[in-house]
Amino acid sequence: MSTKLTQLLEIKYPIIQAPMFLVSNTAMVIEAMKCGIAGCIPALNYRTLEELRAAIIELKKAKVAGGSFGFNLIVNKSNIKYKEQLRILCEEGCDFIITSLGSPEETINQAHRVGIKVFCDVVDLKFAQKVEGLGADAVIAVNNQAGGHRGNLSPENLIKELVSNCQIPIISAGGVGRKADIDTMLSYGAAGVSVGSPFIASVEANVTDEYKQACVEYGAEDIVMTERISGTPCTVINTPYVQKIGTKATWLESVLNKHKKLKKWVKMIRFSIGMNATKNAATKVTYKTVWVAGPSIEHTHSILPVKAIVKRLIE
Template sequence: MEKLALSDLLHIKHPIIIAPMFLVSNEEMIIAGTENGVAAAIPALNYRSTELLREGLKRMKSRAKGPVGVNLIVNASNIYVEEQLKICVEEGIDFFITSLGSPKKVIEAAKAKSIKVFCDVTDVEYAKKVEALGADAVIAVNNRAGGHAGRIDAKTLITSIKQAISIPVISAGGVGTKKEMDELIAAGADGFSIGSVFIASHEAGVSEEYKQACVNYGEKDIVMTSKLSGTPCTVINTPYVKEIGTEQSWLERFLNRNKRLKKWVKAMTFYRGMKSLEKAAFSATYKTVWCAGPSIEHVKSIQSVKEIIDKLVSHE
């Protein structure tokens, strides 16, 4: 593949990060990614405690053949962020991906240890802010990303951010083939954060039903729901999702507008939604909600991480 800025930043063969996916990313996926020329990241919240996070980082650092990163949620919903940050710095991870808040403290702590910091952004203004704070790159989350998607299409987002800042722009969302990567490289992408196509990997620790759903469903089956976390999130439109709908009820909307209750209602919605995703990820029932992005259109079978990477970088 063409050598891009991300390859130089992380000293990797292919300019790809296996994106951190809540509950889906695990240590085997991370290790497999680093063994095949890419970087990989895991959400800190995939570990049930900060001590388990430390133990996991030690295991991965001892086995990894390339850079290992950690995704930190840096807003008030993550009450463990300061301890997670401290542990990641102490264990010497290679890079952070920050989401949903100000990365200021993460950047300050990381710089002292020469750890790279990449910040999720969905618009030009936020990209400018994190560059000013000292971020090493931005991850431009577009409107085809899995999970919490942005609002702007990939090409527009990349070109507008490239014109506004001087640090690398990593594209996140909707990519599942070499052709799609080449199109965004032409638009100025300096690398890619790719997640959904790796859900249906042998290494992923989720249920076989979740993996098979990524094979059976496609781009047209991805819908946005606000019922999981209070923030719009992409899920597979299963019969159960169709039954419960994708919009919050009138009571949930009313409570979310109440200034005194809004903070607590959002916290409760987020907690309830995350528990729902956790149950769905590791078991299959009628009441299943699976998070994924439109790039599952390109998932035709359950494969190894190596096979998925080979397909992404191949000209075939």
């Protein structure tokens, strides 16, 4: 399965195990590399810079031929750790960085100096061309089938539009749970895929068994959009608790979000509350089940080791 992505990262298969907040860890990425794909972890999954450094060192020691590893960076002002996280990544080294939610210019410049490739999350052509102009090595095209904060365009429309107007490789994110889905994305012109939700129900994931089992028991029709986590629409499993609290912002939040001086603080408070709820649901037994996932859990029928999930994606 040779593509521009396999050539860029020197991997066997054009698959990135997507970075997932709270879910991704070194054990998952190590198994991914053993299977001949790339793995990525959000830098924010580590509370301290020393924990991040230790993870990089662990992954460098475990790296095998045909595998690759990287980290995801939130590159806007909301991530006060961003600059120091970037410094640690450049000091220790990794194969690639995926940027989200902000301008990747500084990341691209610093990472390229030490030989690290940079891929950038985009949801439309405007931003894809912008990051290409800044020197990105590839774009992660986040479509409307992705889990978490998704795009608005279908995989076919987004991939074909970007492929027709960009010179760098297009990596599709969203809607992949089996090999047939990968074949479809590649047929549209994608150089590879970024796959997240199917790996939530992996043995190696650090989330609760209840979260993993939910990905087994629920399917694509059970995924809904909610504004109650970060203030920005996000996909979650439609559990009884989600149904109880609703998916729309409260009337007070809606009013305050229109206030020029207050909306910034309202969003920050909503984000903090939502992230705390998501963390508790993922790591503790609680009735407040706010589980982030995408429709590709449709093909998750049991909790499996990472290597078995990769096998489903390549065979």
